[in-house]
Amino acid sequence: MTTADPVLDSGIERPRPWSRHAAVVIPPLLVFVAAIVLWELIIEAFEIQRFLLPRPSEIASMFVEDFGRLIRQGRNTLSVAGRGLLLGGGIGIALAAITFRTRWMAEGIGIYAAVLKAVPVISLAPLTVVWFGIEAGSKIATVSIATAPILFTYTLVGLRSADANAQELMRSYAAGHFRTFWNLHVPYALPFFFSGMKIAVTIAMIVAIISEYFGGSFENLGGYIRNEANNVHTVEVWTAIVMACLLGISQYMIVAGIDRYVLRWHPSKRG
């Protein structure tokens, strides 16, 4: 009987040493602090007026003061972005799953997807208002239009990336389409799906804000920015920007975290 290969020892996962975490966290922190200091100094040195570019300290204190409202508005924007992503992403993924075996169909939809990606989505915002009303409906529609092609493309490429030998293996087991799909194509598509999601969550957030900017309630980040920008309340605008960034980045990090957890088995994620 053969014993275990010594080769294996090198492959076993070890916890990351603390210093490697530090190497990831410290440089951005330094850059952040330096940027804030530089920002303050520039305003000081060139006496930049408050309505053009406020000081970070001012933005921070206003952010804390308005936190309750910003969270409420952020939640509304987030809900629009989330529902749009759910709808658009769902359509994109479903189309990819239906067509990935039929080359001409996938290619045809792929051309539409490519066109949609090139279309400046914001130009569609006024039209969705006509069709779906000035409130959430139109904004959800715009977000879906922006996110569907992204998830379609990534899912399609992922589903098609299934290893040729593995497909033959499933065939040799006489496994049906459905089993092959779940056991083989879906796992292969997952890494691509997550890459697409990382892009789509950010895009969904931006598009939601842009379409809110085009009209409707003020009780969301885009509406608030529109209102405050019209009144040249630059500090308030900046607090909304900060809130939007925080929400966007945390969504990105949540997706990245799920990605790391779900794809623990993936060779690219080791060590």
Place this chain on the structure above:
Amino acid sequence: MSAGASPEIAVPLAARDRLLTDERADRLRSASARITLVLILIALFLGGWELLKWVTDSPRTTLPHFHEVVNYLFSVNSQGDRVWLDTGRNLRLTFIEALTGLAVAIVAGFAAGTLMALSRWTGRGIMPFVIGAQTVPIVAIAPALVIWLGTGWETKALIAGFLAFFPIAVSTARGIGDVSQDSLDLMASYGASRTEVFFKLRLPSALPYVFTGLEVAAAFSVIGAIVAELPVGSQDGIGVVILTSQQYFSLQPESLFAAIGGACVLGGAMVGMVRIIQIVVLRGHRAQELS
């Protein structure tokens, strides 16, 4: 040359020529198949438009006939201009803004991406912010910049460039950094200098990545230019046309559709341009799957 390699070499010239022509014929066949597919897709789009109008029984104020939009394009507006000429003029301005912005973004994004990839600490320090900055709502920055720098086309080009910068920087950093250790070792075994490693290895292998980012950037530059035209004070550009047609929508719904159509064509043209350059530049590279 070893004898073992001879079968490949010994393919008679005539046969090789035949293979080449076959390949050309194949390419031609696939090209014509693609054109047919695109024509079918356009027909499907127009058919779908009219079908949607018929099924939902939409009035002209929700969804005009396609031919009504085309008719509108050839009509004369209140200033006595042909509408399509006027739209074209505005599109040209937005195109110049987007293109200038894209050019600036290519230079700046490529430089920043290279720097991030080659200097580990700079990369680690800046990369999170480059990714984070993509979540900045451009609509919020644009008004401030317009107040600051004026309503000239240069401001709009700058905003377009701001939006296009990030995808280029990120994809360049990824491409320049993503070189296998084996290739680096090979270059080292030749005694290659840093410059040679960059130009002979990193740059060529980064190109497919860069172009993927460039395509996104091209689409973003158009969005940036349009957003920049939205704040009060702008007179020209397709963004302004969209805003005005939105205001007069109930009187002249066709104008909004025409304006949006124009913006879509502009976006398609920018991305298409990048694609064509990509195909020419990357002829030798393996086809990139994700684009």
Place this chain on the structure above:
Amino acid sequence: MTTPESSAEVVSLGTNTAISFDAVRKEFGSGVNATLAIESVDLEIREREFVSLIGPSGCGKSTLLRLAADLIEPSGGTVVVNGKSPRQARLDRDYGFIFQAPTLFDWRTVWKNVALPLEIMKISGMSREKKDEEIERLLGMVGLDGFERHHPYQLSGGMQQRVSLARALVFQPSILLMDEPFGALDEITRDRMNLELHRIWAETNTTILFVTHSIPEAVLLSGRVVVMTARPGRVQEIIPIDLPYPRTTEVEESTRYYELVTQVRESLGQAMAGGL
């Protein structure tokens, strides 16, 4: 190195034909672009036989294997597997296929990779405990006890290929089709895997059709070695290997072994000369 307790001293072949190729031809592509991969191949493999296919690259060894597996269909002639069409044999799960790459599913543990065919095939009359027992026994047989919960990326190439072997054996197919299974492994691991495979073959009553590039490997393992010509692939010569069983390291050092290796090498030389 290995001294298996139960391997047969004399390996007795069955009386039935496991796989037969009759005037088989396979063409890829069509029109002017068509390439003839194999032509008029006649070959019979009996039950319990271990047959190796060897030949220059591109001679259609793998094509032959894939035809038997119904992964591709012949352009002419007939292939019969266990008295049935290859398709029926595939649907009846008569054979296990082993690729050169281990082809493990990265997202499954070692245990779940081996369990995959059982999940798909829903083999009747096999309780859960029985299945678990079988998986455990096979993992033991390929020397992987203790690695059940590992993921493929945590294993070396040789260990991954052993998982793939266990996976092919778990549903007890009567035939194993192996496409250069150890081609990507280093010499030492490969030697060990060869001897293990041979022991498993002796223990399990399976028929093995084995594609390889390596002359010593073919001679050491097989009852017969089939030498094929360069494209289009034809059977050049079938060389019976009259080495004693069990095949161990001692056999590898015998004079007869070297004679047979030389014989196969010369036949292969002729096959390549004929192909040019």
